[in-house]
Amino acid sequence: MLPPFDIEQSITRIVREEWGRILAALVARLGDLQLAEDVLQDSVVQALSTWPAKGIPDSPAAWLITTAKNKAIDTLRRDTRFSKLRPELEYLAELESQATGAEELQTVPDKRLELIFTCCHPALEEKSRIALTLRTLGGLTTEEIAKAFLDKPKTMAQRLTRAKSKIALAGIPFQIPANDQLQERLNAVLAVIYFIFNEGYSATSGEQIVRADLAEEAIRLARIMHTLLPEETEVAGLLSLMLLHDSRSSARYGNSSEFIALQDQNRKKWNISKISEGTTLLKSTLKKQKVGTYQLQAAISALHAEADTWEATDWQQINALYELLYSINPSPVVRINQSMAASYALSPQKALEILHTIESDPAIQQYQPFYAARGDLYTRTGNHTKARTDITSAIKLSENTAQIEFLSKKLNAIPG
Amino acid sequence: MQYMCLIYSAANAGPAPGTPEFSDYLKAYGEYTAMLQKKGAFIAGDALQPVTTATTVSRENGRTETTDGPFAETKEQLGGYYLIDCDSLDTAIELAAQIPTAEHGKIEVRPVMIFD
Numbered sequence: 066m067l068p069p070f071d072i073e074q075s076i077t078r079i080v081r082e083e084w085g086r087i088l089a090a091l092v093a094r095l096g097d098l099q100l101a102e103d104v105l106q107d108s109v110v111q112a113l114s115t116w117p118a119k120g121i122p123d124s125p126a127a128w129l130i131t132t133a134k135n136k137a138i139d140t141l142r143r144d145t146r147f148s149k150l151r152p153e154l155e156y157l158a159e160l161e162s163q164a165t166g167a168e169e170l171q172t173v174p175d176k177r178l179e180l181i182f183t184c185c186h187p188a189l190e191e192k193s194r195i196a197l198t199l200r201t202l203g204g205l206t207t208e209e210i211a212k213a214f215l216d217k218p219k220t221m222a223q224r225l226t227r228a229k230s231k232i233a234l235a236g237i238p239f240q241i242p243a244n245d246q247l248q249e250r251l252n253a254v255l256a257v258i259y260f261i262f263n264e265g266y267s268a269t270s271g272e273q274i275v276r277a278d279l280a281e282e283a284i285r286l287a288r289i290m291h292t293l294l295p296e297e298t299e300v301a302g303l304l305s306l307m308l309l310h311d312s313r314s315s316a317r318y319g320n321s322s323e324f325i326a327l328q329d330q331n332r333k334k335w336n337i338s339k340i341s342e343g344t345t346l347l348k349s350t351l352k353k354q355k356v357g358t359y360q361l362q363a364a365i366s367a368l369h370a371e372a373d374t375w376e377a378t379d380w381q382q383i384n385a386l387y388e389l390l391y392s393i394n395p396s397p398v399v400r401i402n403q404s405m406a407a408s409y410a411l412s413p414q415k416a417l418e419i420l421h422t423i424e425s426d427p428a429i430q431q432y433q434p435f436y437a438a439r440g441d442l443y444t445r446t447g448n449h450t451k452a453r454t455d456i457t458s459a460i461k462l463s464e465n466t467a468q469i470e471f472l473s474k475k476l477n478a479i480p481g
Numbered sequence: 482m483q484y485m486c487l488i489y490s491a492a493n494a495g496p497a498p499g500t501p502e503f504s505d506y507l508k509a510y511g512e513y514t515a516m517l518q519k520k521g522a523f524i525a526g527d528a529l530q531p532v533t534t535a536t537t538v539s540r541e542n543g544r545t546e547t548t549d550g551p552f553a554e555t556k557e558q559l560g561g562y563y564l565i566d567c568d569s570l571d572t573a574i575e576l577a578a579q580i581p582t583a584e585h586g587k588i589e590v591r592p593v594m595i596f597d
Binding site: 235 | 484570573574
């Protein structure tokens with residue numbers, strides 16, 4: 066028999082894996098997110114207390130959904146606040162009398178798409194959308210989410226409760242948006258997923274380990290979205306982009322967790338299977354000729370992944386892709402990213418000229434990458450005084466020690 | 482569900498009375514109300530006299546206190562409302578976005594509390 070620690074870990078893993086699908090199915094039946102979450106949570110507690118002795122059932126998901134459903138029936142019977150849900154109760158009782166088992170889960174329609182559109186509804190505050198998505202689709206605990214965002218568990222719990230309460234009281238529907246709203250709402254969902262990824266990938270602050278989980282979670286969410294909406298090219302684009310970025314994750318930090326820039330990374334450490342998956346997906350997606358910002362960013366990332374060395378990078382192509390990206394998304398951040406490619410495709414001087422066009426944009430006055438990029442270009446064009454000023458600003462704006470150490474090295478390397 | 486759409490705008494925003502734009506604006510409101518009625522979403526809706534006509538009332542120690550003007554000074558003032566009936570917040574948002582003042586002002590959408 067396995068030691069209890071291992072079985073508890075297996076249960077946690079199973080729960081994480083199945084949570085979103087079961088919860089979505091329960092919300093679809095109960096019409097109440099809080100009730101669905103409560104009964105599922107209770108079922109998990111029951112699983113943790115009974116499975117170690119009885120063993121894990123053949124279909125843990127079927128067990129969890131049946132148990133949660135029974136608990137919902139109990140709650141609905143006991144609690145008069147749910148009198149409005151009585152018809153649901155009858156329906157559930159009817160289901161209860163039918164055979165339940167592994168095959169039942171197969172017939173449970175996948176309602177995760179409805180759930181993610183609800184959680185990422187623009188009527189909810191941005192941070193709440195992210196937290197709610199991690200909680201409901203990702204199955205992360207409130208404590209884990211709080212930890213990832215450096216919040217107190219109590220504060221995070223209150224945020225989640227407020228969001229769920231707004232969903233119920235304001236009538237935020239549990240449905241896939243109508244066609245004329247779908248693109249806009251889909252963008253909101255993708256933004257949430259990409260934010261989760263970047264929180265994990267960039268690790269601007271917070272604990273490294275929890276953070277890596279966030280990147281994986283975002284990829285998992287994008288995979289679910291891509292399975293459910295295979296024709297949406299930007300969903301595939303985002304999945305591909307994250308896979309390609311993530312392929313470099315183990316090369317981005319050195320032995321003493323110092324940050325290593327793309328230029329200096331050991332390319333042998335890049336994850337080939339992620340690169341290949343991301344590139345294959347991107348190629349088949351680009352064929353559909355419905356280009357968008359995620360696909361273009363993935364294409365840029367793919368060109369980096371294909372280069373054997375920094376010097377062998379196809380800078381011309383990358384610079385051209387940034388130009389295209391800027392035409393769809395005229396954001397100063399795109400120009401900052403482009404400046405690096407332009408410095409190699411054209412010249413550091415031309416790259417500085419690109420940055421001069423956005424210098425006065427208020428949005429970037431406190432944006433660390435702007436000063437880091439311009440400082441680098443000033444260093445390379447021999448303007449050492451300006452380089453020092455910019456890199457010092459970038460250090461002041463850095464939020465993690467790895468970045469600060471990286472930039473301090475650059476600062477010390479400036480001659481004079 | 483029932484939603485109250487509260488229509489806010491700044492005093493000098495939007496078309497000025499007496500201009501051709503203003504009559505278009507009124508016409509748009511007429512068409513909008515008709516659209517809601519046709520959909521069966523209309524419960525009530527009115528425009529309000531300007532905030533300079535407001536009186537704030539409260540009761541203190543059994544006496545009625547009245548003061549001139551609105552309770553809160555804000556740049557955007559409540560100018561009217563629609564009370565609508567529709568299936569979800571998504572529909573309410575879609576309908577609220579079509580209120581003519583949404584072009585230059587803001588619509589606050591609030592679900593009506595139901596006591597049962």
